[in-house]
Amino acid sequence: MTLKINDVEIEDTYAEAFNMWGTRLIITGKNPKWAMQAAVTMTGFATSVIGCRCEAGIEGETQDTPDGRPGVSVLFFTMTKDDLPKRLIERIGQCVMTCPTTACYNGLQASDKLKIGGQLRYFGDGYQGSKLIDGRRYWRVPVMEGEFLIEDKFGMQSSVGGGNFLILGENPDVTLEATERAVEAMKQVRGAILPFPGGMVRSGSKTTSRYKFLHASTNDAYCPTVRGIVKTALPDGVNSVLEIVIDGLDESSVAESTRVGVLAACIPGIRLITSGNYGGSLGQYKFHLHQILGEGTPK
Amino acid sequence: MTTLKIKTQSNYPLEAEVITPDNFIGKTESEISEMPILLGNQTLKLGDLFSVEGDGSSEITLEGDLSRVKHIGTGMTRGKIVVHGNAGMHLGAAMLGGEIVVEGNAGDWAGSEMQGGKIHIHGNAGHGLGGAYRGSRHGMNRGLIIVEGNTGNETGALMRRGLIVVYGNVADFAGAFMLAGTVIIFGQMGARAGAGMKYGSIIAFHQPELLPTFHYDCVYSPIFLKLILQALKAQAVVIDQNWITGKYRRYSGDENTLGKGEILVYDQH
Numbered sequence: 001m002t003l004k005i006n007d008v009e010i011e012d013t014y015a016e017a018f019n020m021w022g023t024r025l026i027i028t029g030k031n032p033k034w035a036m037q038a039a040v041t042m043t044g045f046a047t048s049v050i051g052c053r054c055e056a057g058i059e060g061e062t063q064d065t066p067d068g069r070p071g072v073s074v075l076f077f078t079m080t081k082d083d084l085p086k087r088l089i090e091r092i093g094q095c096v097m098t099c100p101t102t103a104c105y106n107g108l109q110a111s112d113k114l115k116i117g118g119q120l121r122y123f124g125d126g127y128q129g130s131k132l133i134d135g136r137r138y139w140r141v142p143v144m145e146g147e148f149l150i151e152d153k154f155g156m157q158s159s160v161g162g163g164n165f166l167i168l169g170e171n172p173d174v175t176l177e178a179t180e181r182a183v184e185a186m187k188q189v190r191g192a193i194l195p196f197p198g199g200m201v202r203s204g205s206k207t208t209s210r211y212k213f214l215h216a217s218t219n220d221a222y223c224p225t226v227r228g229i230v231k232t233a234l235p236d237g238v239n240s241v242l243e244i245v246i247d248g249l250d251e252s253s254v255a256e257s258t259r260v261g262v263l264a265a266c267i268p269g270i271r272l273i274t275s276g277n278y279g280g281s282l283g284q285y286k287f288h289l290h291q292i293l294g295e296g297t298p299k
Numbered sequence: 300m301t302t303l304k305i306k307t308q309s310n311y312p313l314e315a316e317v318i319t320p321d322n323f324i325g326k327t328e329s330e331i332s333e334m335p336i337l338l339g340n341q342t343l344k345l346g347d348l349f350s351v352e353g354d355g356s357s358e359i360t361l362e363g364d365l366s367r368v369k370h371i372g373t374g375m376t377r378g379k380i381v382v383h384g385n386a387g388m389h390l391g392a393a394m395l396g397g398e399i400v401v402e403g404n405a406g407d408w409a410g411s412e413m414q415g416g417k418i419h420i421h422g423n424a425g426h427g428l429g430g431a432y433r434g435s436r437h438g439m440n441r442g443l444i445i446v447e448g449n450t451g452n453e454t455g456a457l458m459r460r461g462l463i464v465v466y467g468n469v470a471d472f473a474g475a476f477m478l479a480g481t482v483i484i485f486g487q488m489g490a491r492a493g494a495g496m497k498y499g500s501i502i503a504f505h506q507p508e509l510l511p512t513f514h515y516d517c518v519y520s521p522i523f524l525k526l527i528l529q530a531l532k533a534q535a536v537v538i539d540q541n542w543i544t545g546k547y548r549r550y551s552g553d554e555n556t557l558g559k560g561e562i563l564v565y566d567q568h
Contacts, residue, residue, distance in 0.1 A: 028522075066526050066529070067522050067525040067526050067529065068525060068529050068543065069525070103522045127559070129498060129559065130479075131481065131500075131523045131526075131527070132441070132460050132461075133462075133523070133526050133527055133530055134530050138523055138526065140521075140522075140523055146517075146519045146520075147519065147521060147522065147523075149522040149523055149526075
């Protein structure tokens with residue numbers, strides 16, 4: 001079956017995604033600038049578990065915060081349940097606690113809990129204190145600027161990582177423009193984040209390499225500069241490819257993010273939109289593009 | 300709803316710990332009337348002293364002057380009690396949940412050693428509000444008490460957790476020997492506030508006369524207080540936005556014990 005949106009072909013394939021463990025943090029600050037600064041610092045170098053041991057991104061700004069100050073919602077993912085508190089403690093300790101005026105709260109109600117503030121409190125060296133407010137415990141850690149407030153426990157839940165689609169364009173400019181449009185649309189979807197720079201990745205990878213010391217290497221089938229010497233997946237006329245990777249707290253968030261992203265990316269100059277998978281043998285989740293873009297989609 | 304109206308005033312105190320939603324739920328009017336109640340050293344029936352109306356629902360309404368009726372809502376875990384008038388001593392003592400509203404004043408030891416739930420007193424409260432009985436190791440341990448009037452001595456003494464909010468003035472020894480928790484006093488505070496406190500917070504909106512064992516730390520805007528004040532706002536407590544955004548002078552004490560408690564005094568907005 002052929003599916004076209006605004007004359008852009010959508011390949012009949014699927015994205016293969018994996019189980020991850022995720023949580024949501026609400027970071028507040030004196031003003032949006034400092035809340036965002038902490039969020040940006042915390043989610044920096046959190047693009048892929050391959051090299052960063054976690055994936056994280058900014059879900060959006062929020063005014064609905066426990067302390068009433070401007071806030072930023074951050075989603076944070078790791079491959080295992082045990083890894084999540086370790087990575088969170090590192091990142092909050094180094095990136096949020098250090099950032100002036102900020103406080104950090106749990107933004108996910110879930111039965112599985114992570115002790116985060118309850119561990120970071122020891123930085124207070126015995127001068128820390130806690131408050132139980134509306135059944136939730138918060139730790140007050142004295143710092144040079146004043147006091148850092150962090151919630152004792154954060155919720156975590158089984159999540160979905162590695163949803164993706166690739167945008168294949170006639171030239172780098174139009175491919176970038178289409179991908180930027182997709183990212184802007186996908187930012188409106190709550191429960192999902194795009195962990196790569198600006199929401200997109202140019203160096204998509206395959207899971208093999210000719211070098212023994214390397215587990216992942218460039219996705220040569222989609223690299224235009226070696227089209228002539230590899231088994232290429234690029235249709236004629238495609239000269240640039242960008243990928244969007246999606247992590248979400250659940251399947252529906254990833255699917256919705258994919259849907260709005262693909263729709264926004266279908267502009268003149270884009271030849272094909274496809275998804276990456278491993279033949280269905282590795283990931284627990286499959287996001288079929290045609291299914292996601294199903295009924296009601298302009299064709 | 301079950302409505303109890305006191306029939307006669309007695310010079311002797313009534314021990315009315317039977318008046319809780321837990322005891323009334325599912326009972327008929329006659330079963331409730333048969334419940335035992337102590338008047339002095341005499342055991343009487345509830346129906347001898349109160350007119351009882353209504354089914355055994357989770358809400359109880361009390362009418363008349365109940366200032367000598369003690370232990371209303373003691374140990375209750377759920378439901379609601381509304382007192383249209385004054386309530387006697389030990390109101391809601393050791394309660395675990397539910398809500399008590401007193402439209403008049405409450406006697407001493409209201410909410411003492413409570414472990415959950417909410418008490419809202421529209422008038423004044425006596426001594427030992429949310430405090431600990433003599434010999435007890437700690438007082439209130441979770442829950443919320445709001446008093447719109449004034450309170451007596453030892454408000455929140457030996458408090459372990461929870462929140463007490465007093466709109467009016469508080470007499471001496473507020474938060475004495477506190478172990479944790481928060482006492483917010485919008486009115487004037489008496490002498491020796493926080494004496495012997497180990498942890499916990501007393502929030503004052505007028506500069507109190509502090510013990511010499513409290514030491515000035517700094518002026519700052521505590522984030523945790525924003526959370527508490529926001530939570531109170533959600534409970535329909537009138538909170539000035541300046542109190543949320545404003546600055547507070549912090550004093551640490553009591554140095555005679557651990558010294559990890561604090562008195563925060565509203566400074567400016």
